[in-house]
Amino acid sequence: GDSVTQMEGPVTLSEEAFLTINCTYTATGYPSLFWYVQYPGEGLQLLLKATKADDKGSNKGFEATYRKETTSFHLEKGSVQVSDSAVYFCALNSLNTGNQFYFGTGTSLTVIP
C-alpha cells in the first residue's frame, strides 16, 4: 500500500546552517506530496506541496522537488533560523486510495543560536 518514509530525528542545527530532511514514498498512481510543519501546542500547517513530477514546492525559504524517478520529496532550506524549530511531516495523498493521506513519522528540528 501507499506509504511515506521520513528521516529519523531529532535534528539539531546551528542558526544559518543548511537543512535537508529526507522523504521517500511508495504509491500507486500519481500522488500529490506535501510537507507540513507543527509548532509546539499547535496542529499541523501546510508548508508546501507539489502535485506532479518535477514540480517544486516552496514557502518561507523551504523547498522540495517531486522526484518520480527516485520517489523522493526531500525538504531543504539554505539557512535555518531559530523560529524554524518545529516538527516536520512529509505526506502524500492519492485518489487511488480514496483521498486518504499517508504521513511520515515526523522529524523534530531544533535550531540553536
Next chain:
Amino acid sequence: GAGVSQSPSNKVTEKGKDVELRCDPISGHTALYWYRQSLGQGLEFLIYFQGNSAPDKSGLPSDRFSAERTGGSVSTLTIQRTQQEDSAVYLCASSSYRRDQPQHFGDGTRLSIL
C-alpha cells in the same frame, strides 16, 4: 475564512468516564479525518469520512472508540470507558475531495486521563 475548529482544547477526566470531542470542519470540505498523536509521536490515523460514503474506520484502536458526522459537517469522536493510554492529542483535519488539495488541521484536543 474560518479554519478547522476543535473543542474542547483541553479535557481532563477520570479513568472509566466517557468523553466526546468535537470537530467543526471548513465549510464545503467533504472529507474529514481524525488522528491521535501521543506525546512526541507521529500521527495515528483513526477514522475518515468522505461525503455520504461509509466511513473508513480501519484505524480505530478498539470498540471503545466511535465517531459520527452529522449532516456532512460537524463530527464527534467518542471514547467510552476511557483508559490512561487514551491520553493524547486528538487532531481533526478536513479537505476537499481533490488530489491536489491539502488537509487543514485544527489545533487539537489535549485529552488527559487521570
